[in-house]
Amino acid sequence: xxxxxxxxxxxxxxxxxxxxxxxxxxxxxxxxxxxxxxxxxxxxxxxxxxxxxxxxxxxxxxxxxxxxxxxxxxxxxxxxxxxxxxxxxxxxxxxxxxxxxxxxxxxxxxxxxxxxxxxxxxxxxxxxxxxxxxxxxxxxxxxxxxxxxxxxxxxxxxxxxxxxxxxxxxxxxx
Numbered sequence: 001x002x003x004x005x006x007x008x009x010x011x012x013x014x015x016x017x018x019x020x021x022x023x024x025x026x027x028x029x030x031x032x033x034x035x036x037x038x039x040x041x042x043x044x045x046x047x048x049x050x051x052x053x054x055x056x057x058x059x060x061x062x063x064x065x066x067x068x069x070x071x072x073x074x075x076x077x078x079x080x081x082x083x084x085x086x087x088x089x090x091x092x093x094x095x096x097x098x099x100x101x102x103x104x105x106x107x108x109x110x111x112x113x114x115x116x117x118x119x120x121x122x123x124x125x126x127x128x129x130x131x132x133x134x135x136x137x138x139x140x141x142x143x144x145x146x147x148x149x150x151x152x153x154x155x156x157x158x159x160x161x162x163x164x165x166x167x168x169x170x171x172x173x174x
Contacts, residue, residue, distance in 0.1 A: 038126075038156050042146065045117045046160075050085030059093040082124070086117030096136060107134040107142060114144060121148060127155055 025033035051068025052058060058066070067089060075081035091109060099105045111134045121127045127148040134144045144160040 038148070039158060042118065042121070042148070042156060042158060045084055045121075046086045046088065046114060046146075048085035049089045050083060050087050050117065052087060052090060056087065056090055059090060082120040087113045088117075096140065096142060107136055110134045110142060110144060114146060118146070118148075126150075 027033050048069060049067035051072060052066040056066070058064070067085075069084055072081075072083040072085070075083060088110065091106065091113070094106060094109075096106045099108070111132050114132050114134070115130065118130055118132075122130055127150055129149040131147040131149070132144065134142060137143050146156070146158045146160070147154060148156040
């Protein structure tokens with residue numbers, strides 16, 4: 001079954017788009033755009049809020065909403081699926097910290113959340129390897145690069161230019 005591509009209206013393949021405001025795209029002949037389905041699946045996995053665990057500290061101590069997607073509740077039993085989403089949202093009120101901080105460097109936390117969200121792609125053999133590079137770029141900016149491989153072939157290379165100000169996604173190579 002083919003997946004569809006989601007992006008803001010007016011986006012074209014290969015052009016960066018804001019990953020937080022997505023829309024279904026149509027081809028010039030009025031069909032659903034099914035190009036870049038792996039990039040779409042990865043973007044959804046990262047930008048959907050995963051259910052926080054009971055031991056996860058929520059960004060707002062007055063809030064008890066652990067988020068998550070309702071469809072994850074029985075995904076494994078109903079359609080042999082896996083939970084969708086990342087815990088990046090838990091860092092919404094976090095300051096960028098270095099390795100000496102109590103919880104460790106923010107970049108390490110981000111890398112862990114990205115790897116956790118994309119682990120099902122490895123478990124299901126969609127990809128055989130995942131490279132994640134998270135870098136602090138100045139005082140208020142963190143960027144991430146995510147590369148998925150199948151064998152030696154690079155399937156996807158996504159660059160999230162600024163995880164703190166808004167997420168920009170570059171289309172896959174090739």
